[in-house]
Amino acid sequence: MIREGKKEDLPRVLELIKELAVYEKAGDEVSNTVELMEKDGFGDHPAYGLFVAEEEEGIVGIAIYYYRYSTWKGRRIYLEDIVVTDSHRGKGIGKQLFDSVIQKGKAEKCSGMVWQVLDWNEPAINFYKKYYGASLDAEWINCSISFD
Numbered sequence: 357m358i359r360e361g362k363k364e365d366l367p368r369v370l371e372l373i374k375e376l377a378v379y380e381k382a383g384d385e386v387s388n389t390v391e392l393m394e395k396d397g398f399g400d401h402p403a404y405g406l407f408v409a410e411e412e413e414g415i416v417g418i419a420i421y422y423y424r425y426s427t428w429k430g431r432r433i434y435l436e437d438i439v440v441t442d443s444h445r446g447k448g449i450g451k452q453l454f455d456s457v458i459q460k461g462k463a464e465k466c467s468g469m470v471w472q473v474l475d476w477n478e479p480a481i482n483f484y485k486k487y488y489g490a491s492l493d494a495e496w497i498n499c500s501i502s503f504d
Contacts (some may be wrong), residue, residue: 361406368415376439416444417452433461435471
């Protein structure tokens, strides 16, 4: 079952975020907390939204999104992370989560969806190409600054 996430889901959501970080070879990089996620996602001005995939044993997947603005394309929905716990991969849960974010973007009149994928993550790249015909652009370089 896919549903919108709630505050009570955040401890498990953070566990899945940490699981993704380990998969992406950056297990020590997660500094977020449940408290920050509650403030940032469920306060007066939410910075993100999320969907959870739930089975009998609890939450087994998440998709976290937010809105961004493209000067060329207008309002876009940005898929920040999609995670399905290792033991539940290959069951179509990731596709259901991905489709939920697409539907949210369409409902909010976004012009499209954007996301990132690591160049070595062949399973994800193949998924995006196979099911969605996604365009992968190797031309742009990601940039960031940390405010410590």
